[in-house]
Amino acid sequence: GAVVSQHPSWVICKSGTSVKIECRSLDFQATTMFWYRQFPKQSLMLMATSNEGSKATYEQGVEKDKFLINHASLTLSTLTVTSAHPEDSSFYICSARDRKRDIYNSPLHFGNGTRLTVT
Amino acid sequence: SQQGEEDPQALSIQEGENATMNCSYKTSINNLQWYRQNSGRGLVHLILIRSNEREKHSGRLRVTLDTSKKSSSLLITASRAADTASYFCATDGTSGTYKYIFGTGTRLKVLA
Numbered sequence: 001g002a003v004v005s006q007h008p009s010w011v012i013c014k015s016g017t018s019v020k021i022e023c024r025s026l027d028f029q030a031t032t033m034f035w036y037r038q039f040p041k042q043s044l045m046l047m048a049t050s051n052e053g054s055k056a057t058y059e060q061g062v063e064k065d066k067f068l069i070n071h072a073s074l075t076l077s078t079l080t081v082t083s084a085h086p087e088d089s090s091f092y093i094c095s096a097r098d099r100k101r102d103i104y105n106s107p108l109h110f111g112n113g114t115r116l117t118v119t
Numbered sequence: 120s121q122q123g124e125e126d127p128q129a130l131s132i133q134e135g136e137n138a139t140m141n142c143s144y145k146t147s148i149n150n151l152q153w154y155r156q157n158s159g160r161g162l163v164h165l166i167l168i169r170s171n172e173r174e175k176h177s178g179r180l181r182v183t184l185d186t187s188k189k190s191s192s193l194l195i196t197a198s199r200a201a202d203t204a205s206y207f208c209a210t211d212g213t214s215g216t217y218k219y220i221f222g223t224g225t226r227l228k229v230l231a
Contacts, residue, residue: 006161034218043207044162044221093161104149104211105169108219110161 001027004096006111013084013118021079021114023094029074030096034108035067038091050077074099084118091115123208123222131228138195140225142208143188149211151184151191152219156205165193165206200231 003026013019023033031052036044048069049057056069066088068080077096081088095108123144132138144151150169154162168175168184168191175182181194195202208222 004161036221041226043223046218046220049218091159095162105167107152107164107167108154108162108209110154110163112161113159115159 002098002107002109003027004094004109004111006094006114008114009112010115011117013116015085015118016083018080018082019084019116021081021092021094021116023077023079023096023111025075025096025098025109028096028098028100028109030077031074031099033071033077033094033096035069035077035079036093036095038093038113040091044093047079081116084116086118089116089118123210123220125206125208125222125225127225128223129226129228131230132198134198134200134229134231136198136229138198138202138227138229140193140206140227142191142193142222144191144208144210144220144222145189146210146212148186151182152209153180153182153191153193154207154209154221156207156224158204162207195227198227198229200229203227203229 005024007022033050035047038044047062050069050071052071058064071077091113093113095110125142152167153165156162166177166182168182179196184191205224205226207224209219
């Protein structure tokens, strides 16, 4: 159980285009999902907290107009990288928390990540 | 930055040996979690230890937590080549935001 599907697993796009990444919880509902960015051999950097039915909360230094987050349902959050540039190339990972679990003591369930390459 | 520190950054051991990784964090926590990441993949939850617990076991994994020192350790006993991965600790903080901050990670390589 507790499967998170992230799609696509990799994408190559041209500079200036937009890319949408989907994160779906398959067998549980998630009022909260998190989006991370990871550079090679580095840790995960939290970009934003996605809240179902409300605006996302962005971490300091993350441009909300650049990284659009939509959490339209209890099982789907999307991250859109707008007007992508080569410096946006990275590994993006989502995670979700089961709304039925204790918020203080429950694990995060991760998607398998999306490798974005902007040429 | 709230990010925790882990050491060592990289660890290479022989199959059958034990691997120990340490994590230090900066704020008060509700719990600390350890995750594993295979190269180019998402993270898999390994174990959660609550702030009022000092030690926890799960199979070949043993986690300790010292809240007075704001540190935790992960011990993998009798390591296997399949344990080769990056290991991260994550803390939630007690600020009420319920978001997790990940440590810098330890890259473990187990040689067959």
